[in-house]
Amino acid sequence: MSGRDPDAIVVGAGIVGLCVATAVARKGLSVVLVSESRKGEASSAAAGMLAPSVERADGPAHDFAVAARDLYPSYLERLADDVGIRVPLNELGVLQVALTERGMRGLQKAAGPESEWLDRTELTRTEPALGHALGAVVNPGDGAVDNVVLMAALTELAAMLPGIRRLDGSVVSVSQNAASQSVTLRSGESLDAMWVVLAPGAWGSYIRGAPALRVVTPSRGQLVSFEPVGLRHVVYGPRGYVVPRAKGPTIAGSTMENVGFEASTTAQGIAHVRSAAEEIAPALAVSPVASAWAGLRPVTPDMLPLLGQDAERPGLVYACGHSRNGILLAPLTGDVVAAIVSGGTVGHDLAQFRPARF
Numbered sequence: 001m002s003g004r005d006p007d008a009i010v011v012g013a014g015i016v017g018l019c020v021a022t023a024v025a026r027k028g029l030s031v032v033l034v035s036e037s038r039k040g041e042a043s044s045a046a047a048g049m050l051a052p053s054v055e056r057a058d059g060p061a062h063d064f065a066v067a068a069r070d071l072y073p074s075y076l077e078r079l080a081d082d083v084g085i086r087v088p089l090n091e092l093g094v095l096q097v098a099l100t101e102r103g104m105r106g107l108q109k110a111a112g113p114e115s116e117w118l119d120r121t122e123l124t125r126t127e128p129a130l131g132h133a134l135g136a137v138v139n140p141g142d143g144a145v146d147n148v149v150l151m152a153a154l155t156e157l158a159a160m161l162p163g164i165r166r167l168d169g170s171v172v173s174v175s176q177n178a179a180s181q182s183v184t185l186r187s188g189e190s191l192d193a194m195w196v197v198l199a200p201g202a203w204g205s206y207i208r209g210a211p212a213l214r215v216v217t218p219s220r221g222q223l224v225s226f227e228p229v230g231l232r233h234v235v236y237g238p239r240g241y242v243v244p245r246a247k248g249p250t251i252a253g254s255t256m257e258n259v260g261f262e263a264s265t266t267a268q269g270i271a272h273v274r275s276a277a278e279e280i281a282p283a284l285a286v287s288p289v290a291s292a293w294a295g296l297r298p299v300t301p302d303m304l305p306l307l308g309q310d311a312e313r314p315g316l317v318y319a320c321g322h323s324r325n326g327i328l329l330a331p332l333t334g335d336v337v338a339a340i341v342s343g344g345t346v347g348h349d350l351a352q353f354r355p356a357r358f
């Protein structure tokens, strides 16, 4: 390690790497953020739902997800103060519509303790576009963030913070020296730091020397955007979901496909997403499709992230594999990693996220 080495190297500038790098820099540490752009990056492709009540985990992982959701309002306030970009946040609650008697019984049985049931009359009053449904579970507190605007704001923050230097490049391996961690880029350049944080999304398994990342695989999701049809809430149906953006189109998703790193849309995938969306809000059937795209979720076998220090090399920290909930979990992930590398208190039970659990 030389005197000019940064305190930390963060690999990957998706939402997780950006939240980590900015949180670490705010602790007064210097950071090199190394990333290479790839087709299928998940963070700008995502729908942006903050829905721990619907995408429910067990035990402390659920508590972590709720804490991550509840961090959002203050996190975005601070971001707006720092960079002057107000990121739209929908906090109206997430609806799960029942379209059949059987679906209604299933939803009522599975509903969490904080949720409420809206009958058809109440639902129609709340969301006229859902008047065909039998009712809906409402999950208060859940909602959505505009992840595209959030990515722009975080990119701006990373550029503004004096502790962060960005480097365009692809990391091929990580290793440990006597007192530090080292990363090697495809260009042959290598960098040393006390800490290396790995946030490479779906591509983690390509990085040599980081064994826990071997379990991360890509799961393709296809999304379609429509002209708005007056919906205000995020709505889940039996086969998909619909997310209205405050300023922009309504997004519908999504597929979960095991097709390797292929990140293009398909006619079949788009047809599936459209029909699942039209089932939720029939008005979408006559609303023009604005666009369609796909992204690659970084998925682990239990759909929970790998978050924490390597058991044998504590200077190597994993922040990867956030699966279907990376937008939800990223700001809190950033805070947790910043606490680890600055010697602070993590304050959350990370046992279910142990990187070597597989």
Ligand SMILES: Cc1cc2nc3c(=O)[nH]c(=O)nc-3n(C[C@H](O)[C@H](O)[C@H](O)COP(=O)(O)OP(=O)(O)OC[C@H]3O[C@@H](n4cnc5c(N)ncnc54)[C@H](O)[C@@H]3O)c2cc1C
Binding pocket: 011, 012, 013, 014, 015, 016, 017, 034, 035, 036, 037, 038, 040, 041, 042, 043, 044, 045, 046, 047, 048, 049, 050, 169, 170, 171, 172, 199, 200, 201, 202, 203, 204, 206, 207, 220, 221, 222, 223, 253, 254, 294, 295, 296, 297, 298, 319, 320, 321, 322, 323, 324, 325, 326, 327, 328, 329
């Ligand atoms: C269709 C879809 C819908 C989704 N909807 C939601 C949702 O509603 N709510 C939610 O919470 N989550 C959602 N997700 C999941 C969420 O998007 C991901 O969990 C999250 O974006 C992962 O962020 P990341 O930073 O780990 O990965 P990414 O955003 O993929 O970023 C990783 C970055 O690292 C770079 N990189 C990779 N390897 C290297 C390397 N070796 N060297 C240098 N750079 C490298 C990549 O090129 C990329 O830029 C969705 C995902 C998809 C695809």
